[in-house]
Amino acid sequence: MRTRFVFALLAVFTLSLTIWQAQSLEPANSQEVPQSKKLNESTDLEELKASAAGFERAFNAGDAKAIAAQFTELAETVDEEGNILEGRANIESRFAELFKDYPKAQIAVTLTSLRLISPDVAVEDGYSMTTLDPSQPGSRSPYAVVHLKRDGKWLMASVRDFPAESTEATAHEELQALEWLVGHWVDESPEGRVETTCQWSEDGNYLMQDYVVKSRWGGVMKGSQRIGWDPLRRTVRSWAFDQSGAFTEATWTPLEDAWIVNAEGVTPDGRRVSVTRQITLFDNDSFQIDSRNLLIGNEIQPDASVRVVRRPPAPLQ
Numbered sequence: 001m002r003t004r005f006v007f008a009l010l011a012v013f014t015l016s017l018t019i020w021q022a023q024s025l026e027p028a029n030s031q032e033v034p035q036s037k038k039l040n041e042s043t044d045l046e047e048l049k050a051s052a053a054g055f056e057r058a059f060n061a062g063d064a065k066a067i068a069a070q071f072t073e074l075a076e077t078v079d080e081e082g083n084i085l086e087g088r089a090n091i092e093s094r095f096a097e098l099f100k101d102y103p104k105a106q107i108a109v110t111l112t113s114l115r116l117i118s119p120d121v122a123v124e125d126g127y128s129m130t131t132l133d134p135s136q137p138g139s140r141s142p143y144a145v146v147h148l149k150r151d152g153k154w155l156m157a158s159v160r161d162f163p164a165e166s167t168e169a170t171a172h173e174e175l176q177a178l179e180w181l182v183g184h185w186v187d188e189s190p191e192g193r194v195e196t197t198c199q200w201s202e203d204g205n206y207l208m209q210d211y212v213v214k215s216r217w218g219g220v221m222k223g224s225q226r227i228g229w230d231p232l233r234r235t236v237r238s239w240a241f242d243q244s245g246a247f248t249e250a251t252w253t254p255l256e257d258a259w260i261v262n263a264e265g266v267t268p269d270g271r272r273v274s275v276t277r278q279i280t281l282f283d284n285d286s287f288q289i290d291s292r293n294l295l296i297g298n299e300i301q302p303d304a305s306v307r308v309v310r311r312p313p314a315p316l317q
């Protein structure tokens with residue numbers, strides 16, 4: 001079944017591969033996931049992403065009222081020091097004070113995970129990069145948000161900020177945690193074979209990936225990906241391109257024993273694509289990718305997992 005091969009392609013970390021294979025998918029079985037449910041979930045996820053973007057715009061405009069409008073009436077916030085603030089009115093007052101003291105404050109929000117717990121409850125995780133004054137260094141801190149849907153609109157009911165991170169490491173040092181990617185990798189199934197090669201760039205500031213996909217139907221697709229450190233958002237990011245004209249970008253967030261990769265892309269025919277993946281390294285020679293919330297246009301695809309193994313070097317001649 002061709003659908004299986006789509007998710008095997010996720011093993012090389014790029015949505016470009018999913019986009020390419022999506023062009024030749026067999027019609028989806030409507031009995032597996034009702035079309036109405038797909039559309040509703042797709043709309044909810046897009047609205048939640050728009051909410052995060054709206055918060056960023058309102059913060060950067062110094063608009064405390066617009067920020068408060070994104071919270072429920074009885075919302076609660078907890079800052080990185082454990083201080084609790086309750087109620088929309090108090091939240092608005094707190095942001096108004098912040099913008100009065102720091103009129104040039106700016107924030108950049110990076111989503112790492114977005115999950116629909118039920119039709120009316122969603123959980124968002126991510127990082128925020130806050131700069132109170134252009135002359136001062138910013139701070140990057142993780143956060144978690146619980147959203148509730150009220151009268152057809154998603155609002156924040158609970159926001160928790162965690163202690164800020166600090167680092168003065170170089171780009172190469174920031175990528176050291178992903179150095180295990182260097183080498184040759186293969187993901188093979190009855191539907192096809194994906195081969196990936198990764199190496200450091202000459203300046204040591206990027207991890208460079210090249211991949212080749214060969215399907216059992218005779219299709220061949222090549223592409224490349226560059227993984228680097230974004231010093232502004234203080235996160236690992238990647239940019240991928242393939243020969244079909246599709247392109248994608250993603251943010252990488254480390255967990256205790258895995259990475260969360262939140263990626264978005266565009267197909268050659270203009271459809272938006274997004275997916276959240278968890279990459280878990282088992283040992284130096286194998287890892288697993290668990291994919292969820294894969295959207296191609298307005299279609300939500302089933303969650304999936306793939307296992308990738310290191311390809312041994314060719315024997316000496």
